[in-house]
Amino acid sequence: MAPPAGLRVLAVDDLPPALDELCRLLREAPEVAEVAAAGDPLGALKMIQAERFDAVFLDISMPGLDGLELASLLAKLSEPPVIVFVTAYDGHAVAAYGIGAVDYLLKPVRAERLSSALAKVIRMVSAGEPASLPKQALPDAMAALPVESAGRTRYVRRADVRFVEAHGDYVRLHTESGVHLVRMAISRLEEYWEGTGFVRVHRGYLVALSAVRELRSDSAGGLLANTDIGDVPVSRRHSRELRERLLRAAQRGQLDRQGR
Amino acid sequence: MVMPVPDETLSHGRFRHWRSPSRTDTVATLSAARTISDDLKDGLASPRARRAARALRKLLDVEGLGMADLSGATLWAGQPSADTETAALLEDVLHTEAPSGRPPLVALPLHVSDELIGVLVVSGPTTMAAVREAAALVVHALERGRLEASADQAAQAELRALRAEISPHFVYNALTVIASQVRSDPDRARDLMLDFADYTRYSLARHGEYTMLSEEFHAIETYLALQRAVLGERLHVQVRVAPEVLAVAVPYLVLEPLVENAIRHGIEPRSGTGLVQVKGEAEGNECVISVEDDGVGMDPDKAKAILAGRGDAESVGLANVDRRLRSVYGPWFGLVVETAVGAGTRVVVRVPRFQPGVMP
Numbered sequence: 001m002a003p004p005a006g007l008r009v010l011a012v013d014d015l016p017p018a019l020d021e022l023c024r025l026l027r028e029a030p031e032v033a034e035v036a037a038a039g040d041p042l043g044a045l046k047m048i049q050a051e052r053f054d055a056v057f058l059d060i061s062m063p064g065l066d067g068l069e070l071a072s073l074l075a076k077l078s079e080p081p082v083i084v085f086v087t088a089y090d091g092h093a094v095a096a097y098g099i100g101a102v103d104y105l106l107k108p109v110r111a112e113r114l115s116s117a118l119a120k121v122i123r124m125v126s127a128g129e130p131a132s133l134p135k136q137a138l139p140d141a142m143a144a145l146p147v148e149s150a151g152r153t154r155y156v157r158r159a160d161v162r163f164v165e166a167h168g169d170y171v172r173l174h175t176e177s178g179v180h181l182v183r184m185a186i187s188r189l190e191e192y193w194e195g196t197g198f199v200r201v202h203r204g205y206l207v208a209l210s211a212v213r214e215l216r217s218d219s220a221g222g223l224l225a226n227t228d229i230g231d232v233p234v235s236r237r238h239s240r241e242l243r244e245r246l247l248r249a250a251q252r253g254q255l256d257r258q259g260r
Numbered sequence: 261m262v263m264p265v266p267d268e269t270l271s272h273g274r275f276r277h278w279r280s281p282s283r284t285d286t287v288a289t290l291s292a293a294r295t296i297s298d299d300l301k302d303g304l305a306s307p308r309a310r311r312a313a314r315a316l317r318k319l320l321d322v323e324g325l326g327m328a329d330l331s332g333a334t335l336w337a338g339q340p341s342a343d344t345e346t347a348a349l350l351e352d353v354l355h356t357e358a359p360s361g362r363p364p365l366v367a368l369p370l371h372v373s374d375e376l377i378g379v380l381v382v383s384g385p386t387t388m389a390a391v392r393e394a395a396a397l398v399v400h401a402l403e404r405g406r407l408e409a410s411a412d413q414a415a416q417a418e419l420r421a422l423r424a425e426i427s428p429h430f431v432y433n434a435l436t437v438i439a440s441q442v443r444s445d446p447d448r449a450r451d452l453m454l455d456f457a458d459y460t461r462y463s464l465a466r467h468g469e470y471t472m473l474s475e476e477f478h479a480i481e482t483y484l485a486l487q488r489a490v491l492g493e494r495l496h497v498q499v500r501v502a503p504e505v506l507a508v509a510v511p512y513l514v515l516e517p518l519v520e521n522a523i524r525h526g527i528e529p530r531s532g533t534g535l536v537q538v539k540g541e542a543e544g545n546e547c548v549i550s551v552e553d554d555g556v557g558m559d560p561d562k563a564k565a566i567l568a569g570r571g572d573a574e575s576v577g578l579a580n581v582d583r584r585l586r587s588v589y590g591p592w593f594g595l596v597v598e599t600a601v602g603a604g605t606r607v608v609v610r611v612p613r614f615q616p617g618v619m620p
Binding site: 243 | 453454457461472474478481488495496497498499500501502503504505506507541
């Protein structure tokens with residue numbers, strides 16, 4: 001979770017329009033409380049020495065001291081800020097991650113992409129705080145969920161669930177044998193199931209990666225994940241993650257059809 | 261040429277072919293020459309050159325045989341000849357580029373494509389003719405190796421030259437639409453600009469020959485988002501991809517020229533709306549990608565001519581993709597075009613899901 005006060009970030013770029021644009025996007029991001037700007041690397045260095053920033057968004061190609069060099073200097077500070085590179089050309093990624101950057105954004109920057117970078121920053125910032133609780137390893141108590149039907153309690157196995165739909169305080173579990181209603185918030189179920197092959201694809205939907213038979217997009221630019229029992233809407237914000245998770249599963253050969 | 265015959269072969273041969281030098285000997289000699297030639301393919305510095313030197317010494321039946329590079333460093337098989345004598349001989353040949361000495365110690369220059377690349381030294385009783393033949397064998401093998409290497413390079417260069425190029429027609433249409441929206445709908449103009457940045461970034465990417473199908477599909481979605489802005493309601497699109505083919509490696513920009521072709525030739529030339537369907541799915545060990553439009557179609561003979569590279573300048577993209585696919589996967593993996601006048605066009609790409617050497 002974001003620190004209650006929000007992030008203090010510094011944007012560094014030697015090109016004024018690029019700097020303005022980056023600052024504007026950062027200001028619009030709900031995770032960010034304060035945005036400072038530096039138009040040259042030395043100015044940035046002075047600001048970072050004078051005050052504390054949670055994260056620095058750094059252009060790579062700048063005259064004098066380039067972003068990669070500045071980042072290596074910052075890494076020597078006792079409490080270095082989190083580094084995110086912002087660059088027009090993607091030939092530096094390897095060097096950037098070598099320095100320990102948490103993310104690498106390409107200009108022009110998309111708001112969705114910036115928000116996923118900010119999520120990484122927040123994870124880094126809160127991991128550094130002693131107060132943050134280690135995530136408890138939960139016993140896998142959610143491999144099956146109890147559902148009431150006609151006064152009887154039966155269990156729906158997670159492995160049978162193709163997708164989950166939010167329905168007020170309830171979730172609807174879509175399985176081949178039908179739809180089952182369980183009283184639980186979808187965000188709660190997401191926490192329990194996220195390590196077991198389920199992905200949030202929409203505010204109101206979770207889908208099992210192994211159930212996705214096809215990704216469909218249409219004229220309006222909307223994306224659907226098709227399963228054998230119906231289509232699941234995928235929001236623009238979640239489409240990147242779904243594609244990446246599916247790609248990783250495909251690379252590991254986990255998607256070869258088992259009768260689905 | 262003197263044929264040294266190992267004793268055991270000789271006695272073995274005597275039983276069956278008791279008069280002539282046996283057929284077995286001929287086979288053994290030809291096969292030795294072929295192996296030597298193969299082992300020398302990668303040059304004198306390759307690890308297999310030592311084996312070639314040993315085999316060649318055996319074939320000549322001499323005490324020692326050496327192959328020297330231009331610095332005089334010599335790879336010996338058998339008994340090396342006396343250092344001082346050999347050094348003087350090598351020096352002489354490297355300077356004059358002409359044979360020096362006579363059996364039992366002789367050195368011959370090795371000229372590959374008129375260029376001195378080394379020296380063959382033979383020590384032991386033999387004939388000048390035999391040494392000359394041996395040198396010729398070495399030179400032929402080295403020349404063949406060079407030709408093969410340059411043929412490989414030429415194929416690589418051709419593949420690079422065949423890289424799909426960004427289409428000016430599309431670029432200016434997209435920029436026009438963005439310019440028109442800047443004032444009326446700045447947010448939409450910004451979104452389109454970001455799509456345009458993604459499109460050019462992908463098309464201009466120069467890292468590696470291959471990419472993953474997931475990237476190709478992402479690229480066509482960006483492309484289609486821009487095309488929808490350009491063509492508006494006239495263009496309907498359906499993209500369907502099965503997740504299990506997302507990780508399949510393919511050459512860069514195989515898909516986009518096909519989609520562009522469907523729009524340019526299927527949708528743009530007619531009034532009213534058109535539908536373009538793109539589909540990627542697994543079929544056993546193959547990945548099948550199809551791009552289909554319900555547009556004007558064409559005479560199948562014209563499609564054939566386009567694939568053969570005899571189409572108009574605007575159809576270059578299709579022929580280009582076809583050639584790249586065949587050069588990467590082999591002659592069976594070219595494009596398949598199903599079309600007829602008025603019946604739309606369907607272009608099918610079939611690639612192996614796993615192909616050695618093809619990785620992003």
